[in-house]
Amino acid sequence: MTPWTITPAPLPETLDSPDAWAVLGAARVSADVERRTWGHADLTYPPAMLLAVLRDQQHVERFPLVATASPAPVSPGADDVLGIVDVSLDRTGNTHLASFSVTVDAEHRRVGIGSALLTAAEQLATERGRTTFILDSTHNRESAADDPDALVPPTGSGRFSRTDPAVAFALGHGYTLEQGERYSVLHLPLEDPALVDRLHADAVEAAGDRYRTVTWVDRCPDELVEQFALLATRMSTAIPLAGLDVVEDPWDAARVRDSEHIVTSTGRSMLVTAAMDQATGELVAYTAFVTPRQSELAFQEDTLVLEAHRGHRLGMLVKTVNLRELMVQHPAVRRIHTWNAEENAHMLAINVALGFQPTGVVGMWQKKLA
């Protein structure tokens, strides 16, 4: 018998259920690991939000697996969870792909739990016909510039130490490093409050009269929702994807509404600013924040300018409008978190200009079945 039992996490309707032990345990392990890595648990879903997100299976199938000691406890509790892997399988678009996130409790490392979880995840994905696996790893610093053993993805951007546990783990399981993502944080209030106004004025001047912005909270106006779905579809492949085997993920109006519902029904709010080409009425750019209500944090989500409309500072335009609106609507926000491909020079330049500080790096690893 292996010393670890890997079990699908039950996903009961509420956290009051005795079956909620696995989700409560997964949230506890994730929050603890995040605190050790970052000094805060901003990036972890609180248990109720985690349960709701995992239960939302409409567009992505979620199969969270948890590790406990073996034999498995008869009546497990949250403290019995020693590690988790979240398996995500897209229902549309990337139906060849499986994405995994593995986290092992800091007190139970290097005894094979991560390997047992990853092996179970790969088996589950293979049984469901998935042939490409993507794994992410999180690091609070890049490898030193003079580290001769640093691992650099083929994009040439991002440096990872081979001695980092997650790097050794991914390599040991046959994964290839494809991409580095920069994790950045913008701290509010801004040191120079006039900065956003200056950047906004520059962007307005560069964009000229051709474009106007539209901002909405939580629900895209009905008359724009089809167009917004099209932008979301473009977004799925417009970001730099390096060697990741990702194809377009189609969105329609119903999916936009579903995603809005999952955000608002889990105590979060969405703030979107889009740019419209006034000549055609077409939406050509957008950016979005998601903010847990009554909290100090916000997440900078997608930003996209359609290719035909690049070079007019529309990225900076929608971002500065949205940021100003965020500061008005959510004055308690102190930290905005965001992730960008390390080779995404244009996006990073906008974020750096706004004051986002590089804080960490995420490795994107891939393994393809022969």
Ligand SMILES: CC(C)(COP(=O)(O)OP(=O)(O)OC[C@H]1O[C@@H](n2cnc3c(N)ncnc32)[C@H](O)[C@@H]1OP(=O)(O)O)[C@@H](O)C(=O)NCCC(=O)NCCS
């Ligand atoms: C990465 C992580 C999941 C590994 O979990 P784990 O249960 O400790 O991993 P295992 O015990 O199964 O280790 C398997 C192999 O990974 C490598 N490895 C894991 N930890 C390592 C470390 N600290 N130093 C060097 N190699 C390590 C080794 O090759 C190890 O095999 P070995 O013990 O036979 O030498 C765990 O450290 C973790 O949760 N880190 C934080 C979250 C994270 O970064 N996840 C991304 C994973 S890609």
